[in-house]
Amino acid sequence: MPSNWYALYVKPHKEQSVNDLLVANGITSFYPCLRVKPVNPRSRKIRPFFPGYIFVYLDLDEVGSNALRWTEGTYGLVTFGDEPAAVPENLIHEVRRRVDEHNAAGGRQPPPMEPGDRVVIVDGVFQGYEAIFDADLAGQDRVQVLLTYLSKHPKRLIIESKQIKKKD
Numbered sequence: 001m002p003s004n005w006y007a008l009y010v011k012p013h014k015e016q017s018v019n020d021l022l023v024a025n026g027i028t029s030f031y032p033c034l035r036v037k038p039v040n041p042r043s044r045k046i047r048p049f050f051p052g053y054i055f056v057y058l059d060l061d062e063v064g065s066n067a068l069r070w071t072e073g074t075y076g077l078v079t080f081g082d083e084p085a086a087v088p089e090n091l092i093h094e095v096r097r098r099v100d101e102h103n104a105a106g107g108r109q110p111p112p113m114e115p116g117d118r119v120v121i122v123d124g125v126f127q128g129y130e131a132i133f134d135a136d137l138a139g140q141d142r143v144q145v146l147l148t149y150l151s152k153h154p155k156r157l158i159i160e161s162k163q164i165k166k167k168d
Contacts, residue, residue: 003059004086005030007050007078014073015048021072028057030092032099049099053078055087118167119145124159130167131157 008029010018019031032049048054056068056077065084069076077084113119113133121129131145132154143161146154 003057005055005057005089005092006060006084007053007087008056008068009075009078010052010054011073011075012052015051015054016046018071018073019054022054022056027063030055030057030096032095034099035103049095055092060084113143113164113166119164120167121145121147121159121163122165123163126157126159131164133164133166136161 008018015031015033019029022029031054033046034049036045036047065077068074079085115134117133119131119133121127121131126147126149129147129149131147134144134146134156136143137158142158143164145157145159145164147157148154
């Protein structure tokens with residue numbers, strides 16, 4: 001059996017240590033992780049793209065399907081029935097591309113809007129209201145918009161960036 005990529009099921013919050021252990025043992029692994037800008041500066045700045053999983057590239061005939069089951073911090077390979085499930089190479093490439101794209105943007109996707117752009121709130125309590133994009137906020141995907149309601153003076157509203165879209 002030739003070498004393939006496989007998903008390795010890892011204990012919670014052990015992705016990095018398991019990845020380091022695998023690399024030290026000469027096993028090719030891929031730990032897709034994202035750089036984030038948390039609100040709390042003491043929070044983790046790197047988070048797994050797939051919490052609880054990393055990918056390993058190996059030949060199961062050579063290593064054995066149970067070899068990684070006893071590796072510290074793991075539960076073993078993801079299987080269907082008793083057969084380890086191979087992960088397609090093109091999926092690994094796509095995950096790698098997306099993670100690299102996210103991390104190259106400094107840990108966040110750049111906002112598609114500039115201050116002053118008109119937006120529509122598409123989700124939440126203010127769904128359907130029009131607002132003015134004001135700022136992209138530190139933290140995970142939050143923005144500030146100016147919304148006029150109950151008076152003629154706009155009020156600042158902080159919402160998730162996915163709750164707005166640019167008005168055509």
